[in-house]
Amino acid sequence: MTPGPPPAGAPASGPPTSGPPTSGARPVTREQLTEHLLRRRLAGPRVPTSRQQNLRSYRLFGQGDGEALMGLEPEGRWGPGAVLALMAERCGVRPDFSYGQGPDTIDPELTLAALDRLAALLSRTARRRGSVLAGTGHPTRLAGFYGALVGALAAAGCPVRTPGQGARLRIPTPGGDRLCLVDRLGPVLVLRALDAPPRSGRLGSGPARGAGEDLQHTHSALPVRLAVAALAESGHPPPDLVLGDHGWLCGAGRLGLAAGGLADSNDPAPFVGEAQGTVDVVVPVDDGAQPGCYRLLSDYVLQRAHL
Known part of the structure; x- marks a missing residue:
């Protein structure tokens, strides 16, 4: 059973799904992280997201598809060629349309810089x-990564906000609207589908309570809008920083909030938001790996941040 929500501005209780490195942890070198990115195919010349998936997403973004836009309002016109050029620059995908199928690339140097x-x-x-x-639209994959960052910020004296828990909302998905509940994994807000079919297993394993089959993958910006509205209703100002992906990034940027997180090569919206100056930092990386694959990334970030 989902526990009752704390006050909207209260710090998250309980440990994060993945913690920051201890003071005795050995430093993560850039060489070690590069090797890890390549070995786990988080970046490199053969990431799991195919060229066909990438080009389809770029085309849908240019057509104004809601799933592809992720709550972003693009400035000007973004045809597939412009999107491909930007993704080649920011992510490292192959830059020309003559390459139409097969594996695509995420440049690990761009990942490290981000x-x-x-x-x-x-x-x-x-x-x-x-x-x-x-918050994350990839609850079975990325909640631990964001949880580690939030845990370290909390230890440094930063208030952690987890507003809107228990609220219900309908979000659009490729299979139709889903009725979802706002919940959290550690300090990270997620959505649970209330109408999910039992034992579907379609989301895979991850850092979730139980089997995690009701955890909802989403591109929607509605959750971050709801969360910020819940803070306002309870008398709290907007957060100083939003960490997340998909609609959490694009929606926060559209609200004028500082935002940073991860994005895959088939998710152009956060990169367009970064290019427009509405999203602060987007890290190009495959977002479908097992949760433990992202631990070295969070360790590296916290080490570089002196947290």
Whole structure:
């Protein structure tokens, strides 16, 4: 049973799904992290997301598809060619349309540079004791990564916000609207589908209570809008930093909030938001790996942020 929600502005209770490195942890070198990215296919010349998936997403983004836009309002026109050029620059995918199928690329050097920028964003937030809100559209994969960052910020004196728990909302998905509940995994807000079919197993294993089969993958920006509105209704200001992906990133940026997180090569919206200046930091990385694969990334970010 889902526990009753605390007050909207209260710090998250309980341990994060993955903690920061201890003071005795050995430093993660850039060489070690590069090797890890390549070995786990989080980045490199043969990431799991195919070229066909990438090109389809770029085309849908240019057509204004809601799933592809993730709550972003693009400035100007973004045809498939413009999207591909940006993704080649920011993510490292193959830059020409003559390559139409097969594996695609995420440049690990771009991943490392973006992780450094994310670390700088966390460091600035920690210095000012800014409040933080985290949410993910990949609850079975990325909640541990964001939980580690939030746990370290909380230890540095940053208030952690977990508003809107228990609220219900309908979100659009490729299979139709789903009725969902706002819940959390550690300090990270997630959605649970209330109408999920039993024992579906379609979301795989992850850092979830029980089998996690009701945890909802989503591109929607509605959850972050609901969370920020819940803070306002309870008399709290907006968070100083939003950590997340998909609609959490794009929706926070559209609200004028500082935002940083991860995005795959078939998710152009956060990268367009970063190029427009509405999203602060987007880290190009495959977002469908097993949760433990992201631990070294969070360790590296916290190390670079001196957290």
